[in-house]
Amino acid sequence: MNQPNQQNSIFKVIGASSLGTLIEWYDFYIFGSLATIIGAQLFPADAGASALINTLAIFAAGFIVRPFGALVFGRLGDLIGRKYTFLLTLVLMGGSTFLIGLIPSYSSIGYAAPILVLILRLVQGLALGGEYGGAATYVAEHAPKGKRGFFTSWIQTTATLGLFLSLGIIVLAKNIIGAEAFADWGWRIPFLLSIVLVGVSIYIRLKMHESPMFTKLKTEGNISKNPLKESFNKKGNFKMVLIALFGATMGQGVIWYTGQFYAQSFIENTCKIDFNDSRYILLWGIAFATPFFVIFGAWSDKVGRKWIMLTGMLLGIIFYRPIYQTFLDKSDVTTWTDKNILKEEAPVVTRFAINDVDSIVSSSVKVSFANGSSYNKVNIDTVYANPTKMIGHAQVIKDKVLPTSTFWVYVGLVFFQILLVTMVYGPIAAFLVELFPTKIRYTSMSLPYHVGNGVFGGLVPFVATLIASFAGSTPLSGLWYPIGIAALSFIIGAVYLSNKADENVND
Amino acid sequence: MNELKKYLGIVWIALGPLAMVFMAWQAWDKISIAKPGIDTTNTALQWGIILLIFIPIAIGLVIFGKYALAGEYDKLPESSEEI
Numbered sequence: 001m002n003q004p005n006q007q008n009s010i011f012k013v014i015g016a017s018s019l020g021t022l023i024e025w026y027d028f029y030i031f032g033s034l035a036t037i038i039g040a041q042l043f044p045a046d047a048g049a050s051a052l053i054n055t056l057a058i059f060a061a062g063f064i065v066r067p068f069g070a071l072v073f074g075r076l077g078d079l080i081g082r083k084y085t086f087l088l089t090l091v092l093m094g095g096s097t098f099l100i101g102l103i104p105s106y107s108s109i110g111y112a113a114p115i116l117v118l119i120l121r122l123v124q125g126l127a128l129g130g131e132y133g134g135a136a137t138y139v140a141e142h143a144p145k146g147k148r149g150f151f152t153s154w155i156q157t158t159a160t161l162g163l164f165l166s167l168g169i170i171v172l173a174k175n176i177i178g179a180e181a182f183a184d185w186g187w188r189i190p191f192l193l194s195i196v197l198v199g200v201s202i203y204i205r206l207k208m209h210e211s212p213m214f215t216k217l218k219t220e221g222n223i224s225k226n227p228l229k230e231s232f233n234k235k236g237n238f239k240m241v242l243i244a245l246f247g248a249t250m251g252q253g254v255i256w257y258t259g260q261f262y263a264q265s266f267i268e269n270t271c272k273i274d275f276n277d278s279r280y281i282l283l284w285g286i287a288f289a290t291p292f293f294v295i296f297g298a299w300s301d302k303v304g305r306k307w308i309m310l311t312g313m314l315l316g317i318i319f320y321r322p323i324y325q326t327f328l329d330k331s332d333v334t335t336w337t338d339k340n341i342l343k344e345e346a347p348v349v350t351r352f353a354i355n356d357v358d359s360i361v362s363s364s365v366k367v368s369f370a371n372g373s374s375y376n377k378v379n380i381d382t383v384y385a386n387p388t389k390m391i392g393h394a395q396v397i398k399d400k401v402l403p404t405s406t407f408w409v410y411v412g413l414v415f416f417q418i419l420l421v422t423m424v425y426g427p428i429a430a431f432l433v434e435l436f437p438t439k440i441r442y443t444s445m446s447l448p449y450h451v452g453n454g455v456f457g458g459l460v461p462f463v464a465t466l467i468a469s470f471a472g473s474t475p476l477s478g479l480w481y482p483i484g485i486a487a488l489s490f491i492i493g494a495v496y497l498s499n500k501a502d503e504n505v506n507d
Numbered sequence: 508m509n510e511l512k513k514y515l516g517i518v519w520i521a522l523g524p525l526a527m528v529f530m531a532w533q534a535w536d537k538i539s540i541a542k543p544g545i546d547t548t549n550t551a552l553q554w555g556i557i558l559l560i561f562i563p564i565a566i567g568l569v570i571f572g573k574y575a576l577a578g579e580y581d582k583l584p585e586s587s588e589e590i
Contacts, residue, residue: 063560236589239579242571245564246519455560462553466533492519495512496575498583 013142014154016208017135020090020201021155023194024131025162026169027097028124030190032261033166037187041105042113061125066454069129070446071228077134077442078227081218082141083210085442086134087202093127094198096120101191129454133446136429141211141438146301152429153297157290160421163260164286166190167279175276213438227443231436240435241448247497248431249452251313251489252424254482257457258320259417260286262482265461266324267410270475271331272398281407285414292422300427304499309431312423313490320479323413328475330406333375333397340370357385366399373403456485509581519572523565530561 031038035058069089077085100120106113135155143151173189174182209215217223224230232238260282268278300308329335345366352360361381368374376399382392402410428449436444464478534554541550574580 063556067560235574235579236584239571239574240584242567242574243580243583246568246571451564455564459557462557466537491515495508495515496580496583498585500585 010142010144010151013208014139014151016201016204017086017139018154018158020086020205021131021135022158022162022165023197023201024090024093024128025159026165026197027093027162027194028128029163029166030097030170030194031100031121031124033170034187034190037183038100038117040183041187042103042117044106044111044114061121063455063458065122065125066129066458067447067450069126070133070450071129071443072126073130074133074231074443074446075227077130077137078224078440081210081214082134082138082442083205083208086131086138087205089127089130089134090198090202090205092123093131094194094202096123096127097191097194098198101188101194129446129450132449133442137433137442137445138211140430140433141213147298148433149300149305149427149430150294150298152433153294153426155429156297156422156425157293159256159425160260160286160290160293160418164283164290167283169193171276171279171283217439222439224439227440231440231444231447237436237440237444241444243492243496244432244435244445245448245451247489247493248309248428249448250456251452251486251493252309252428253452253455253457254460254485254489255313255316255424256421256453257460258316258479258482259414259421262460262464262478263414263417266475267327267331267414271327272396272400273331273410274399274401277401277407281410281414284411285418288411288415289418289422292419293426296423296426297430300430305427305431305434306493306497306499308427309424310490310493310497312420313486313493315423316417316420316486317483317490319416320483321476323417324476324479326413327410330402330409331400333400336369336373336403336406341367342370343368354382359383369403371403373401373406375400509578512575512580513578516572516575516577519575520569521572523567523569523572526568527558527562527565530558534558 073085073089076088097120100117103109103113103116103120132155135158136152139155140148140152169190173186177186210218214223230237231241263285264278264282267273267281268275273281296308343366345368347363347365350362350364352362354360359382361383363379363381365377366374367377375397378396378398380392380394380396432445432449433441460482463481467473467477467480468475470477534557538547538550538554541547
C-alpha cells in the first residue's frame with residue numbers, strides 16, 4: 001500500500017473506532033445526567049423503593065457489571081477477534097439505550113418500569129466494559145511504530161466528548177422544548193436519538209477489517225485458548241495487570257472522575273450554581289481542553305508515557321484543594337462586586353404541612369443584578385401552632401447565575417482539571433496496549449482499565465459523601481479520597497513503572 | 508531503587524488488609540445508623556457491593572506487595588517474550 005492510502009486507511013480506522021466509542025460513552029452518560037428525571041418518571045414515588053432500585057442501577061452497573069463486561073468481552077475479543085466483539089458491544093449499548101427511551105412510565109406499567117430500567121442499565125454497563133479495550137487495541141494494532149500514543153489518543157478523547165455530547169444534547173433539548181415538557185417526555189429524546197448514532201456507527205464499523213495483528217495470530221494458529229487463564233493465572237502477565245491497575249489506572253480513574261463529574265456536582269450542589277450555568281462551565285472547559293488529549297498522546301510517543309501521566313496525578317494532588325476552595329469563595333454572593341440590584345421580584349410563598357397544625361413556609365425571592373448575575377434567596381421557616389415552640393429559620397441562596405468574570409474563572413479552573421485528565425488519560429491506551437502480548441491484550445488491558453475507572457473513579461461521589469459524613473468534615477473533605485488514591489498511584493507508578501515503551505507490539 | 512521497591516512491598520502487603528478492615532468498619536457503622544426498614548436494606552446493599560468488589564482488589568494489592576518483596580518488579584519485561 002502506498003503512503004497516502006495507508007494514511008487514509010489509518011484515519012478511517014481511527015474515525016470508525018472513535019465514533020463508536022464516543023457513542024457508547026454518550027449512551028452511558030445520558031442515563032447518569034438524567035437520573036433525577038428518570039427516577040421521577042419510571043420509579044415508584046416511594047422514596048425507599050426508588051432509592052433501592054437506584055442503588056442497584058448505579059452501583060451494580062458501574063462496579064460489578066462493568067469489570068465483568070471487561071472479562072467477558074475481553075475474552076471474546078482475544079478468541080474471535082476485535083472487530084466483531086466491539087461491534088457486539090455497540091449493538092448492546094445502542095439497543096439498550098434506545099429501549100430505555102421507550103419504557104412506559106411507572107404510572108402506566110408499575111414496577112415493570114424500574115425493573116426494565118435496571119436490566120437495560122446492567123446491559124449498558126456490560127457493553128461499556130467490553131467496548132473500550134476493543135477500540136484501543138484495534139487502533140493500536142493498526143498504528144505504526146512511534147505513533148501509537150498519537151493514534152490511540154483519539155480514542156481517549158471519546159469519553160470526554162461523549163460527556164460533552166450528552167450534556168449538549170440535554171441542554172439543547174431542554175432549551176428548545178422547555179423545562180416542563182422535557183421533564184414530562186422530552187428526556188426520552190437523547191435516548192431515542194442514540195439509535196440513529198449507533199446505526200451510523202455500526203454501518204461504518206461493519207466495513208472495517210479485522211486488526212492485522214490478530215489476523216496474523218489467527219492465520220498462524222497462535223490465538224490464546226484460554227485468555228482469562230493466561231492473563232490472570234500466569235505470574236509474568238498477572239504482575240503486569242497489577243502494576244497497570246495500582247500504578248496507573250487507579251490514579252487516572254480518580255483524576256478523570258474528579259475533573260469532570262465531581263467538579264460539576266460540586267459546582268451545582270455545593271456552590272448552588274444554576275443548572276444551565278454549571279453545565280455551560282463544564283462544556284466550555286471540555287471544549288478548550290479536549291485537543292490536549294491528542295497533544296499529550298502524541299508527546300508521549302517522544303518522551304514516554306509514564307511521567308506525563310504521573311505529572312497529571314501530582315498536579316491534581318497539589319491543586320485540588322485550592323481549586324475547590326476558590327469555587328466556594330467565588331460562589332459566596334456577598335463577595336460579588338456588583339451591588340446594583342436591578343430587580344427584586346415579589347416573593348413566591350409555598351406552605352407545606354408537617355402535620356395537622358404545624359407547617360413549613362418557604363419564601364423564594366429572585367434577585368437580579370445589573371451585570372446579568374442573579375440568585376434565588378429562599379427563606380424557610382418552620383411554623384408551630386404551639387406558641388412556646390421557637391420558629392425554625394433557615395436561608396439558602398441557590399440557582400446562582402454568576403457574574404461574567406467569575407463564570408470565566410470557573411471555566412478556567414474546570415479547564416485546568418480537564419487538562420490534568422488529558423495528561424493522565426491521553427497516553428494511557430498506548431501504555432496499556434504496550435504492556436501485554438497480542439493474544440491476550442484485549443482481556444489483560446480491559447480489566448485494570450475498568451477497575452481503575454469504574455470502581456476507583458466511579459466511587460468518587462460515594463466516598464466523597466461518606467467522608468463528608470465524618471465529624472468535623474468541611475465541604476472540601478470529600479477531596480481527600482481522590483487526593484489519597486492519586487497519591488498512592490503516583491508513588492507506585494513513580495517507583496515501579498518503566499518509562500520505556502515496548503516498541504514492538506506485534507508479538 | 509530495587510531495595511526501595513522491595514521495602515515498599517511490605518507497605519502494600521499491610522495496606523490491603525488495613526483497607527478492608529476500614530471498609531468493613533465503615534459498612535458496619537453506616538448500616539447500624541441507617542433507619543430500620545428499606546433504608547437499612549439499601550445501605551447494606553450499597554456496602555455489600557462495595558465490599559464484594561474491594562475484597563479482590565485488596566487481595567490484589569497484597570499479591571502486588573508480595574511480588575514487589577520477592578523482587579519481581581526489579582526488572583520489568585521489555586517485550587512480550589519476557590512475560
